[in-house]
Amino acid sequence: xxxxxxxxxxxxxxxxxxxxxxxxxxxxxxxxxxxxxxxxxxxxxxxxxxxxxxxxxxxxxxxxxxxxxxxxxxxxxxxxxxxxxxxxxxxxxxxxxxxxxxxxxxxxxxxxxx
Amino acid sequence: xxxxxxxxxxxxxxxxxxxxxxxxxxxxxxxxxxxxxxxxxxxxxxxxxxxxxxxxxxxxxxxxxxxxxxxxxxxxxxxxxxxxxxxxxxxxxxxxxxxxxxxxxxxxxxxx
Numbered sequence: 001x002x003x004x005x006x007x008x009x010x011x012x013x014x015x016x017x018x019x020x021x022x023x024x025x026x027x028x029x030x031x032x033x034x035x036x037x038x039x040x041x042x043x044x045x046x047x048x049x050x051x052x053x054x055x056x057x058x059x060x061x062x063x064x065x066x067x068x069x070x071x072x073x074x075x076x077x078x079x080x081x082x083x084x085x086x087x088x089x090x091x092x093x094x095x096x097x098x099x100x101x102x103x104x105x106x107x108x109x110x111x112x113x114x
Numbered sequence: 115x116x117x118x119x120x121x122x123x124x125x126x127x128x129x130x131x132x133x134x135x136x137x138x139x140x141x142x143x144x145x146x147x148x149x150x151x152x153x154x155x156x157x158x159x160x161x162x163x164x165x166x167x168x169x170x171x172x173x174x175x176x177x178x179x180x181x182x183x184x185x186x187x188x189x190x191x192x193x194x195x196x197x198x199x200x201x202x203x204x205x206x207x208x209x210x211x212x213x214x215x216x217x218x219x220x221x222x223x224x225x226x
Binding site: 004031040042043055056101106108 | 160217
């Protein structure tokens, strides 16, 4: 089966600009996650969707980050305006259901903010 | 606040030896934990899941233990190979909806 797809793979922007990332989860996976992974750290959950509803966005900086998952499939994560500290890899993951199962990760988008 | 700590940033071992990675947690009562492998430039890949009522889980050369008294999980790779070189992440979960909290990872290097 096809894995989690993400695009773009790399993005370089200047601070105060905006950027958007796209994720297509594994077909049939109801749960979708966006993580931020700063160099040398583990992934940090930004937002979790169950179908097209938000389950957890407690660590999402809502003044600049937004995410949506229309029709319960694809998802986009947006940053506006970007700050230097947003430089990181943004990982999308999906899982089959709501619960304790394994998560399948995409390759990530490496964002550099200059 | 909740804290998850993997014992070292880097671990170097010789091929054929057993690699042991440690994951400790404080101010937390996870219902389960998972271990992932991450190669450079790629997303994490799931390896094993162990629940709080399980002491040990095995899969091929991998073994994970979960000690809720010590608040610790150990991850073992037996007969290690250079191909096992990667970053290994532990992640704890305690909610019903599958939220994971990751440790910072341990970089394992297996020397031929």
